[in-house]
Amino acid sequence: METLTAIAKRASVREFSKQPIAQEKILSIVDAGRRAPTARGIQPWEFVVVQDKTKLAQLGRLCENAKFIKDAGCCIAVFCKDTKYYLEDGCAATENMLLAACDLGIASCWVAGDKKPYCQKIKSMLGAAEPLRLVSMIALGYARGGYPAHKKRSVTEVLHWEVF
Ligand SMILES: Cc1cc2nc3c(=O)[nH]c(=O)nc-3n(C[C@H](O)[C@H](O)[C@H](O)COP(=O)(O)O)c2cc1C
Numbered sequence: 001m002e003t004l005t006a007i008a009k010r011a012s013v014r015e016f017s018k019q020p021i022a023q024e025k026i027l028s029i030v031d032a033g034r035r036a037p038t039a040r041g042i043q044p045w046e047f048v049v050v051q052d053k054t055k056l057a058q059l060g061r062l063c064e065n066a067k068f069i070k071d072a073g074c075c076i077a078v079f080c081k082d083t084k085y086y087l088e089d090g091c092a093a094t095e096n097m098l099l100a101a102c103d104l105g106i107a108s109c110w111v112a113g114d115k116k117p118y119c120q121k122i123k124s125m126l127g128a129a130e131p132l133r134l135v136s137m138i139a140l141g142y143a144r145g146g147y148p149a150h151k152k153r154s155v156t157e158v159l160h161w162e163v164f
């Protein structure tokens with residue numbers, strides 16, 4: 001898939017079929033994540049892939065805003081060392097992985113990490129030691145019922161040439 005097509009097609013999907021995701025596809029998605037740009041080239045990240053159904057259900061219970069994780073084929077938790085730009089770096093990796101998943105025909109949803117009260121519990125559950133920050137979680141799976149329609153602001157509304 002062309003990059004711009006993947007960018008246009010990607011949408012948050014929160015309903016997944018039971019079809020499992022092949023290991024090599026998960027590997028390709030994480031590989032896309034670790035290729036993202038980072039401030040000073042530090043690459044502060046660690047990616048924890050959760051496929052175990054019991055753990056997915058536990059994550060779904062912890063994230064009140066993302067109960068659908070329990071039905072995902074897998075969930076990638078994006079941790080970063082507590083560097084100056086950890087949030088930007090972790091978000092760049094997250095977006096790369098959303099786009100890679102889309103390219104591979106796998107639906108996804110970005111789930112909030114940093115700033116959420118459940119961060120500490122998820123860190124303990126996944127054995128992530130201090131001072132790692134949980135930047136995001138990515139729920140992945142095959143879409144059950146397709147991709148929801150986008151409601152995006154138009155380019156003419158958001159684009160300002162030279163000055164706001
Ligand atoms: C930082 C961030 C945190 C998000 N957290 C959640 C979340 O916890 N639960 C959820 O269902 N969606 C979450 N989303 C997905 C957004 O709701 C979604 O991207 C937005 O509604 C736009 O829809 P789209 O992804 O289909 O373009 C998050 C997105 C971002 C960027």
